[in-house]
Amino acid sequence: MSAAAITARRFTPPVVGFGSAIFVLAAVEFLIRIGLINRFIVPLPSEVAASFGRVIVEEDILHRFLQTAWECSAAGVLLAVFGVVIGAVMHRLPLFRRACETWVAAFASAPLVLAYPLFLVLFGRSALTIIMLAFLSGLPPVILKTLEGLGATRRVLINVGRSLKLTQAQQFRKILFPSALPTIFVGIRLGLIFALINVVGVEFLINFGGLGQLINDLAERYDLPGVYAAITFVILVSVLFFVTTERAERWLRSVG
Amino acid sequence: MAQKMANVSTSDHVVAAHQAVPAILVADGLVMRFATAEGEITAIDDVSFDVAPGEFLAVIGPSGCGKSTLFNIIGGLLGGYRGRVAVGGETISGPHASIGMVFQEESTFPWRNVVDNVAFPLEIAGVPRRERLERARRFVSMVGLDGFEKRYPSELSGGMRQRVSMARTLASEPKILLMDEPFAALDEQTRLLLGDKVLQIQQELKQTTLLITHNITEAVQLADRILVMSYRPGRVKRIVDINLPRPRTSEIVSSEAFGRYVAQIWGDLREEASRGMVDDEARALHAHDHKHEQKA
Amino acid sequence: MAEIGRMTQARRAPRWLSGVVLLRAAIVLVVLLIWQGLAVSGWFYRDVMPALPKIWDALVKLLSGVNFYWNLGVTVEEVVIGLAIGGLLGVVAGLVVGSNAFIAKAYEPYLYYLGPTPKIIFFPVMIMWFGVDSGSKIAMGAVSCFFPIALCVAAGMHQIDSVLIKVGMSFRANPWQMATKIYLPAMRHPVINGLRLGLGVALIGTLLAETKLSNRGIGFLVIQAYNNFDMPRLYAVLVTLFVLAIGVNALVARFSGLDAIKQK
Numbered sequence: 001m002s003a004a005a006i007t008a009r010r011f012t013p014p015v016v017g018f019g020s021a022i023f024v025l026a027a028v029e030f031l032i033r034i035g036l037i038n039r040f041i042v043p044l045p046s047e048v049a050a051s052f053g054r055v056i057v058e059e060d061i062l063h064r065f066l067q068t069a070w071e072c073s074a075a076g077v078l079l080a081v082f083g084v085v086i087g088a089v090m091h092r093l094p095l096f097r098r099a100c101e102t103w104v105a106a107f108a109s110a111p112l113v114l115a116y117p118l119f120l121v122l123f124g125r126s127a128l129t130i131i132m133l134a135f136l137s138g139l140p141p142v143i144l145k146t147l148e149g150l151g152a153t154r155r156v157l158i159n160v161g162r163s164l165k166l167t168q169a170q171q172f173r174k175i176l177f178p179s180a181l182p183t184i185f186v187g188i189r190l191g192l193i194f195a196l197i198n199v200v201g202v203e204f205l206i207n208f209g210g211l212g213q214l215i216n217d218l219a220e221r222y223d224l225p226g227v228y229a230a231i232t233f234v235i236l237v238s239v240l241f242f243v244t245t246e247r248a249e250r251w252l253r254s255v256g
Numbered sequence: 257m258a259q260k261m262a263n264v265s266t267s268d269h270v271v272a273a274h275q276a277v278p279a280i281l282v283a284d285g286l287v288m289r290f291a292t293a294e295g296e297i298t299a300i301d302d303v304s305f306d307v308a309p310g311e312f313l314a315v316i317g318p319s320g321c322g323k324s325t326l327f328n329i330i331g332g333l334l335g336g337y338r339g340r341v342a343v344g345g346e347t348i349s350g351p352h353a354s355i356g357m358v359f360q361e362e363s364t365f366p367w368r369n370v371v372d373n374v375a376f377p378l379e380i381a382g383v384p385r386r387e388r389l390e391r392a393r394r395f396v397s398m399v400g401l402d403g404f405e406k407r408y409p410s411e412l413s414g415g416m417r418q419r420v421s422m423a424r425t426l427a428s429e430p431k432i433l434l435m436d437e438p439f440a441a442l443d444e445q446t447r448l449l450l451g452d453k454v455l456q457i458q459q460e461l462k463q464t465t466l467l468i469t470h471n472i473t474e475a476v477q478l479a480d481r482i483l484v485m486s487y488r489p490g491r492v493k494r495i496v497d498i499n500l501p502r503p504r505t506s507e508i509v510s511s512e513a514f515g516r517y518v519a520q521i522w523g524d525l526r527e528e529a530s531r532g533m534v535d536d537e538a539r540a541l542h543a544h545d546h547k548h549e550q551k552a
Numbered sequence: 553m554a555e556i557g558r559m560t561q562a563r564r565a566p567r568w569l570s571g572v573v574l575l576r577a578a579i580v581l582v583v584l585l586i587w588q589g590l591a592v593s594g595w596f597y598r599d600v601m602p603a604l605p606k607i608w609d610a611l612v613k614l615l616s617g618v619n620f621y622w623n624l625g626v627t628v629e630e631v632v633i634g635l636a637i638g639g640l641l642g643v644v645a646g647l648v649v650g651s652n653a654f655i656a657k658a659y660e661p662y663l664y665y666l667g668p669t670p671k672i673i674f675f676p677v678m679i680m681w682f683g684v685d686s687g688s689k690i691a692m693g694a695v696s697c698f699f700p701i702a703l704c705v706a707a708g709m710h711q712i713d714s715v716l717i718k719v720g721m722s723f724r725a726n727p728w729q730m731a732t733k734i735y736l737p738a739m740r741h742p743v744i745n746g747l748r749l750g751l752g753v754a755l756i757g758t759l760l761a762e763t764k765l766s767n768r769g770i771g772f773l774v775i776q777a778y779n780n781f782d783m784p785r786l787y788a789v790l791v792t793l794f795v796l797a798i799g800v801n802a803l804v805a806r807f808s809g810l811d812a813i814k815q816k
Contacts, residue, residue, distance in 0.1 A: 013657030117778035201670040219676035357722040
């Protein structure tokens with residue numbers, strides 16, 4: 001197959017996908033202009049695009065973005081540290097693990113974010129509420145993946161450690177933990193994703209913080225094109241975050 | 257004893273040179289090329305043969321001779337080839353109602369029990385429930401799985417599952433049964449016994465069968481004629497008439513004539529098989545060098 | 553084979569079970585004691601951490617009133633309809649996207665990358681499109697569960713044993729027959745898992761929408777208790793909600809697990 005054909009085969013699908021999106025937007029624009037779609041419910045895509053500039057400048061997007069990023073990072077650090085530590089402790093104490101692992105799994109499926117009014121009472125309408133909710137939501141996957149990673153250490157590697165008479169601490173530091181690192185990172189990535197979703201979500205719900213609050217503000221001001229623009233911006237940030245962590249994970253896998 | 261088959265013409269009423277009955281399946285000048293990372297390869301080149309009604313034709317060849325390509329072409333699952341395949345005079349263009357396929361891999365539906373698996377083609381054809389279950393049970397019995405109708409494939413052994421697949425295809429009552437190494441995953445003893453079963457069924461139903469295999473013993477045990485294929489590009493190397501008595505059982509494997517046929521075919525195959533091995537090794541070496549080039 | 557495994561497990565279970573049960577009971581007891589201690593210590597403002605008896609009273613009061621069950625019904629109805637809509641659209645989208653390599657490469661990235669975004673931010677748009685009543689809550693639930701279900705179904709399509717598809721084609725099944733008799737049954741595990749995930753996120757999406765703007769449903773009860781600073785009631789509603797959510801999830805898991813034991 002020629003080089004041109006191979007390039008075409010690789011790039012045609014994404015181009016088609018992107019083209020379809022543009023086509024849909026154009027169709028929506030057309031339908032609104034001829035009146036088939038109510039323009040007070042769905043703003044013109046062109047208006048939304050135009051309001052991007054306005055929203056970025058007037059609403060101080062950079063500052064809001066940094067606010068969200070800082071909240072997310074704080075939650076991320078907390079869930080990574082606590083998650084790995086708790087997971088390691090559970091691995092070390094099998095009875096404790098047997099008792100609590102299903103609880104952690106159940107906790108993962110619990111709609112924790114619904115308790116945000118409670119957190120409002122406990123921590124006030126502040127960044128702390130947001131960080132705590134994001135931290136606790138993202139904690140279970142890290143614990144579970146840490147347990148999984150440590151538990152999946154190949155028998156032969158453990159035996160190597162035992163034959164060299166390593167202490168428990170050395171065994172953990174030099175064999176178990178490095179071997180479990182890829183899986184642990186998968187868990188941290190999952191936790192980070194949950195954290196971001198919760199950070200933006202709670203910002204929206206309690207009307208405080210960075211990007212989530214922006215959407216809330218614009219909605220309460222009935223700035224419809226602005227709302228759509230802000231939502232699009234948040235989606236772009238989220239996608240970027242997802243892609244970056246995915247690349248990082250892949251890189252870690254190839255190196256480790 | 258073995259004779260090369262004269263190339264047949266492309267007229268609709270092809271008469272097999274060694275029989276006075278019109279052939280039920282005709283393959284004429286089949287050529288298939290694939291584009292791969294290493295360039296274009298020709299899987300099969302100018303393959304022509306025919307199958308008479310009620311005949312059991314085995315196609316044997318080394319790995320890489322294009323057997324699976326041939327299987328998929330005749331079964332109508334693969335297009336883009338040159339040449340033509342005709343069933344009862346009609347050129348095929350996709351899976352044909354008169355051709356039933358039995359695949360090499362596990363192909364029973366794990367979520368259906370045995371009788372529902374076997375009744376599947378009848379269900380597709382719209383046969384009402386009671387009738388299709390009744391007809392399916394006949395074929396379940398024919399492959400020797402009486403009493404297992406309500407069991408699920410996960411409860412059966414590999415050989416039993418292949419029998420279910422076979423019964424399923426037989427239930428569609430195809431004029432031609434097309435099988436691609438159906439017993440490849442089974443051990444030798446099971447193969448011989450299942451071979452007996454296949455012989456029984458074929459004789460009872462007078463089923464025209466085309467079997468693709470790499471196993472010489474199996475081919476000689478079951479077939480009326482054997483088509484030996486060369487290594488890539490796959491061509492018809494030789495066609496061997498198997499004049500062993502019918503009806504046959506697996507006891508035939510101990511006869512002298514059997515041994516002679518096997519030796520003869522191995523003689524043809526060995527040459528092709530070693531060409532295949534040399535080719536494989538060359539390719540592995542090339543891929544290794546290529547990888548090292550990229551790293552450097 | 554499965555019976556032997558279960559038998560061995562049954563023989564071992566009682567020995568460990570008692571240790572685990574004791575530890576769990578101990579943990580729960582310790583947590584409750586700490587809670588009660590903090591509650592009566594006066595360190596926290598008024599009712600921020602109410603004493604356990606107060607929470608218990610509120611719980612009893614909540615569950616013995618018709619009001620709770622009526623609101624529960626509202627939420628359940630919204631979640632079920634949202635899951636049905638999002639689930640149906642998700643299954644169809646997954647089938648279409650997974651059916652063809654080209655379509656998959658062109659459109660699956662959208663599902664994959666739009667999936668992990670906070671859907672609650674769409675709520676203002678849902679309100680505009682579907683009004684302030686149940687419509688917008690159902691829409692939130694549907695949007696939330698669409699993505700994980702579509703992705704699970706598409707992934708399931710990729711994982712189907714190709715020989716099963718060839719069997720269908722060799723018997724000349726039409727597209728409807730292929731979809732209903734081969735694709736969907738072959739994917740029953742991914743589809744069920746997708747629906748489980750979808751149930752979880754549909755629940756969260758619907759409830760969050762109820763807390764933000766509603767006058768009915770469990771979410772409304774939560775925010776109402778908050779607005780009245782009725783802390784014991786807030787805790788009671790939350791506890792009930794969590795028990796229900798975890799319970800439903802466990803039930804669904806048990807149900808789909810049973811299926812897995814029977815076949816393959």
